[in-house]
Amino acid sequence: MNHNDLEFFRALLTKMLEDAQQKGDSTLENMTDSNEIFADPADRATAESDRAFTLRIRDRERRLIRKIQAALQRIDDGTFGVCDECGKDVSIERLKARPVTRLCINCKARQEANEHLHGDF
Structure with a gap:
C-alpha cells in the first residue's frame, strides 16, 4: 500500500472516529432520566425498552470507536491492510x-x- 492510500485511510478513519464520538455524545445526552415516575406500567416498560435500545446502540458505537482507533494504530505501526x-x-x-x-x-x-x-x- 502506498503513502497516498495510507493517508486516504487515515483521513477516512479519523472522520469515522469523529462521527462515532459525536454520535456517542449525543446518544448519552438524549437518554432520559431513569428516575422518571410513570403512572402507567406500559409507559414505564416502553421507557425502559427505549433506554435498553439506546444503551445497545451506545455499546456498538463504543466498540466501533475501539476498532477505528486500532486501525489508526495499525496505520502508524505499518500493519494496516495486512x-x-x-x-x-x-x-x-x-x-x-x-x-x-x-x-x-x-x-x-x-x-x-x-x-x-x-x-x-
Missing part, C-alpha cells in the same frame, strides 16, 4: 468498504463459514 490470519494484503476495495477490517475477504469468508457451521454467531 490480514491477521494469512499475512496477505487486504484489497483496497475491501478496506474502502470496511476500513476497520483485520481480515482479507478469503479469511473472513472462512471465518463466517466456520461460525455458521459451529453455530458461533
